[in-house]
Amino acid sequence: MFNLTIGRITALDPAEPHFSKTEAPVRLDRSAAHYVDVIHTDASQFIRGGLGMTESIGHVDYYPNGGTNQPGCTKSVFQYVKEANGSFFHGVKKYLSCNHIRSHEFFLESITPNPRCKFMTMSCSSYQDFTSGKCFGCGENKEKCIPFGFHGRKYYEKMFGHKHRHTSKVQYLITGETSPFCRGHYRIIVQVSKTNESQTHGGEIGQLIFRMHSTSDGKGFKSDPVGFFSGFHEPGGLYVGVVATNEVSHLKAIEIEWKYNSSLFNPLTWRILSTPKIYLKKVTVESLELDQRITVCAKSQKPLINGIPQLMIRSYC
Structure with missing residues (x-):
């Protein structure tokens, strides 16, 4: 009647049942407003308990943690009941809807973001490619990165104008629990090093734990520990991935700890006559938000021994 279009619609984990794969008059799409952004947090199949849709239907579609299983939402129903002061109703409600509820919790946080955390997202062909580091970086013109949530519209319209009005910008990010x-x-x-010592010792099964440091002596601000690639590490192997933890303004050193995975039921993991350890040639860490890169090495090529953190700096390389 008035030929008017709404300025913005933010969809918080739009529902899949009865709406997924339907036409625009039935469900939300890009034509509903000048700017439509969508936050997908519970996009697992409905038969598996997912409530949200997978389809990209906005100008910008955000998929935190891949858009399905959210960190911190894997507790048992009894834990949720306990957190709800013993209320069975509220505990079960949170248990069933935790992934779904994350969409509005994330969006609310994006309205007044922490100045020490930029809440940045990155475009990629899939979440698997994103976490494996295949499309890391914002690009020469910063066109691959969009701030998450509330402040994304201003950046989108400044960077793209009307260029992507008929397609979705698919953005990924990793959040905390x-x-x-x-x-x-x-x-x-x-x-992983391929020296004689490394090859003689052989590969190891375990996980590397990282802390990013703002000073080379390890006495300044440091990030929370974050795990990286749990599995078999072979001499000469190259392992790449994306992790998320606190933003550290100046990368000066990287603290790394080796955690060996041993099993009573797997004789191949037994270490009776030798100490579980791994030899690293070098480690490179890049920060998306701060556009920093640092390559560090172990002092005197010392191996990482199970359970003993080691601070690595650039000058050791």
């Missing part, structure tokens, strides 16, 4: 959810993203490249 609890509020505040915003985290900084880091691409880690680990190169």
